Amino acid sequence: MNGLNSEAFVLFGQHIRWSDMVGNVLGLTALALGWRRSILSWPVQFLSGLVLFGAFYGHLTGSAGKQVVVMAVAGYGWWQWNRSRGQGADGHITPRFATWPERAAMVGAAAAGTVAVALLFKAYPNLSWDPWPDAYIFVGTVVAMYAQARGMVEFWFAWLLVDLVGVPLNFANGYAFSGFVYIIYGALVLWGMRDWWLRSRKAGQPVLEGVPA
Numbered sequence: 001m002n003g004l005n006s007e008a009f010v011l012f013g014q015h016i017r018w019s020d021m022v023g024n025v026l027g028l029t030a031l032a033l034g035w036r037r038s039i040l041s042w043p044v045q046f047l048s049g050l051v052l053f054g055a056f057y058g059h060l061t062g063s064a065g066k067q068v069v070v071m072a073v074a075g076y077g078w079w080q081w082n083r084s085r086g087q088g089a090d091g092h093i094t095p096r097f098a099t100w101p102e103r104a105a106m107v108g109a110a111a112a113g114t115v116a117v118a119l120l121f122k123a124y125p126n127l128s129w130d131p132w133p134d135a136y137i138f139v140g141t142v143v144a145m146y147a148q149a150r151g152m153v154e155f156w157f158a159w160l161l162v163d164l165v166g167v168p169l170n171f172a173n174g175y176a177f178s179g180f181v182y183i184i185y186g187a188l189v190l191w192g193m194r195d196w197w198l199r200s201r202k203a204g205q206p207v208l209e210g211v212p213a
Contacts, residue, residue: 019055023048024181031159031185034148035192037092042078045145046071065127066138073142077149084151095196098152106143106154113139133169137162153200156193159185 026048033041053067084093098106114135121131128134140162147155167182 017055019051023052023055026051028181028184028188031188031192034155035188035195037095039078039081041148042074042081045077046074049074069138069142070145073145073149077145080149081151093151095151095153095200097200098147098150098154102150102152103154106147106158110139110143110158113142130169130172133165137166137169140165153193153196156189156196159189160193163189 026044030041030045030048033044049067049071053064053071081093114132117139118131118135121128121135125131140158144155144158144162147158163182163186167186
């Protein structure tokens with residue numbers, strides 16, 4: 001992995017690492033495939049996690065560990081979409097809005113998870129460079145991926161909330177390419193949100209309540 005961790009180029013005074021660039025381009029590709037409701041979104045997301053694991057392993061143990069969780073959730077998403085994609089008329093999953101109990105559960109899990117992970121990072125400072133925002137991004141990413149796996153339109157809202165913190169945090173900590181990619185994520189999230197929203201309405205599902213999975 002030493003080659004992946006070497007410098008690729010300098011952009012606007014920021015040193016871009018190969019691992020940072022490759023891992024995040026794969027992550028961006030996975031999100032674009034998710035917009036298209038392609039099941040290939042999940043193996044690409046897994047590969048992104050694998051590359052970023054190699055980028056962080058050895059000097060940012062906590063970040064490397066987070067990528068293991070991301071890869072596990074990607075495996076769950078692959079399994080879930082394989083089960084559900086045949087339910088749609090076009091052979092893909094059918095997007096839906098989460099029910100209010102599902103939304104409450106995700107918000108509660110995100111809040112509790114962020115506090116728990118941040119306290120863990122604070123107890124072991126070598127796991128994170130900035131415990132609270134780092135925990136927020138990590139837990140928010142897992143929640144977004146879970147909602148995506150369940151075909152919920154809300155997964156786009158979760159990604160948007162992650163972006164709001166992820167952009168400044170990555171620039172501040174020297175992962176400039178991640179910061180640039182997060183900006184592109186934001187634009188893609190808005191387009192994807194619109195597409196899934198319209199598809200959920202065409203499927204005849206209520207916009208506010210949704211139906212149980």
